[in-house]
Every structure is written in structure tokens, then in C-alpha cells.
Amino acid sequence: xxxxxxxxxxxxxxxxxxxxxxxxxxxxxxxxxxxxxxxxxxxxxxxxxxxxxxxxxxxxxxxxxxxxxxxxxxxxxxxxxxxxxxxxxxxxxxxxxxxxxxxxxxxxxxxxxxxxxxxxxxxxxxxxxxxxxxxxxxxxxxxxxxxxxxxxxxxxxxx
Amino acid sequence: xxxxxxxxxxxxxxxxxxxxxxxxxxxxxxxxxxxxxxxxxxxxxxxxxxxxxxxxxxxxxxxxxxxxxxxxxxxxxxxxxxxxxxxxxxxxxxxxxxxxxxxxxxxxxxxxxxxxxxxxxxxxxxxxxxxxxxxxxxxxxxxxxxxxxxxxxxxxxxxxx
Numbered sequence: 001x002x003x004x005x006x007x008x009x010x011x012x013x014x015x016x017x018x019x020x021x022x023x024x025x026x027x028x029x030x031x032x033x034x035x036x037x038x039x040x041x042x043x044x045x046x047x048x049x050x051x052x053x054x055x056x057x058x059x060x061x062x063x064x065x066x067x068x069x070x071x072x073x074x075x076x077x078x079x080x081x082x083x084x085x086x087x088x089x090x091x092x093x094x095x096x097x098x099x100x101x102x103x104x105x106x107x108x109x110x111x112x113x114x115x116x117x118x119x120x121x122x123x124x125x126x127x128x129x130x131x132x133x134x135x136x137x138x139x140x141x142x143x144x145x146x147x148x149x150x151x152x153x154x155x156x157x158x159x
Numbered sequence: 160x161x162x163x164x165x166x167x168x169x170x171x172x173x174x175x176x177x178x179x180x181x182x183x184x185x186x187x188x189x190x191x192x193x194x195x196x197x198x199x200x201x202x203x204x205x206x207x208x209x210x211x212x213x214x215x216x217x218x219x220x221x222x223x224x225x226x227x228x229x230x231x232x233x234x235x236x237x238x239x240x241x242x243x244x245x246x247x248x249x250x251x252x253x254x255x256x257x258x259x260x261x262x263x264x265x266x267x268x269x270x271x272x273x274x275x276x277x278x279x280x281x282x283x284x285x286x287x288x289x290x291x292x293x294x295x296x297x298x299x300x301x302x303x304x305x306x307x308x309x310x311x312x313x314x315x316x317x318x319x320x
Contacts (some may be wrong), residue, residue, distance in 0.1 A: 015278060019276060019277055019278035041236060041238060041239075042238075042239060043236075043238040043239050043241070043242040044236075044238045045238070048238075076239070077200060077203075077277050077278065077279055078278070079200060079201075079202040079203045079204070079277075080200075080201060080202050080235070080239055082202070083202040083242070083243070083246065084242070087242070098278075100277070100278040100279050100280075101278065101279060101280040102280075115260065116178065117178035117236070118178065118236040118238075118259060119234070119235075119236050119257070119259025119260045119261070120236075120259075120260075120281060
């Protein structure tokens, strides 16, 4: 069952910058208000031109609404995620966390088979507000890749 | 079966820049002198600092030895490969081709499990460099441990041509 409002986030490790640097997503969100958004792939057009930049530029607006952190997740390795974040000046605004083996994506039941275009199972595009590890709002793109309900301005309006 | 000198390159498609842009590696290599290098991962420290840049900066030297094209492959998607190539200023020197499904890597018998270093559950490509003429492998250097930068280095391959 895909993740929905009321669910507790799974206790899964993601990776930041390198394979040696683990971040447990449940621990990261404990006691905090966190935005998490997921993308099908680092450096892909939709993710790069619209999705990630929206969250980077709306960082201050999210902060003013009490959000502690914004996290971007994708099924890519941590070196790729770090490079992508750097390209979009995400540092200090959006934490780029690698779901290298797709464990987090699978735990949330948000897998999408993008073997054809991208070579592997990836994450459907989504956004969510999490408070103290519990999902309050979850927006999953109906087709898994579109740029509609999961965009930054849409989530902001829900806060 | 692992690729060796004398083998014909496999008839496999890679992708360049986007998933729609297919490049058949044996067609690319037909009638030409081609360098192909393989790496465990785009944007990884060794590949980015110690390996691919040398092939980019040695492009002129390879050309003077009659090499027509230099190609870099990795088990990454084409968007990642294109971005990495741009980051390395590979344009016009090294073509970045994506072996997204690992089909080319598998056909060469050069798969390696990098779970302990890259943390990925999908097999990646061992580091290698090769020289092929008209689609036939003439020189081949595969790193014994699959990831160090020793025999597959550009200066070593260059010295063999």
C-alpha cells in the first residue's frame, strides 16, 4: 500500500554524499517538521528543471511555516545525488539523500519500473509533510512522473 | 566469459544524453580505431579525479596516434552520464555512453558487485580501458580489483599504441 497520511515513516538508512555516510530517515524526522520529496532520477529533465529547483527557491517560505528540514530522495547513489545537489545550489536548503538500493522507496511502496528509460526501478514522484516521523500529507503523482501535485507550491499551500 | 584481446565487441546498444538516443557500440567501432573505457560509477571520486580526466586531456595524443573516438561507459542512466561529461568538460573529446541496464558490461563479462563501496545492489562495471580496431579488441586492461587506477590508466594505454 503506498504511503499515506497517518503512516509512520519506515526506519530506513539513506546516504548523504558518500556510501559511508548513513542517515536514518526515521531518526532524521523524529521531533521535527520535515518535507520529503522523491524524484525518479537525479539529472533527469523534469526533476532538474522544475521539481528540485522549486524546493530550493521556496526554502525560506517553508522555514517561515515552521519546517525544520527539506529532504530530496532518489534511487541514485550518493555521489550522483551530491553532484546533482551541487549543480542546483541545494546546499543548506535541501538535503540530497540517496536511496541507493531503493529500500526507502520500496518501504513506502512507491516503486516505478523505469527500466526502459533509466535502467532500473525508481521512485515515483511525490512530496510529503512529516511531523515527528508521521506522515501528515502525502502527494504522489498519479502517473508517477508528472509535475503536478508534488510540486513545491502545491505542498506550501497545504501547510 | 570475460572479454579478451581478439574478441569482437558485442552488438549492444548504449545511450547518449537521453534514453531515446541509442548508439550501437559495434556499429560505432566498425572501421575505426576506438578507445573504450569503463568505470564503476559516474561522479565517484576515483573515476572523476584520477581516471576519466586523463583520457580527456590525452585526447590530442590519441588522435595523433590515429584514434578516431574515445568512449566512456558506466552503468548509469544517460542523463547522469551527460551531466558527468559536462562536469568533466568531456565535450568533443570523450563520448559519455550510458550502459543503463548493464547489458554491455554483462556482455563483456566485466560485472562487479560494488555493494560494499557504492552501496548499490546493481552490478557495476569493473574499471577497464581498451583499444579496438574495426570492432576487434586489440589492447585491454582490466583492473585486477575492479576499481583501482593502475593498468587501465590513460598513460599506460597510450604507451601501448
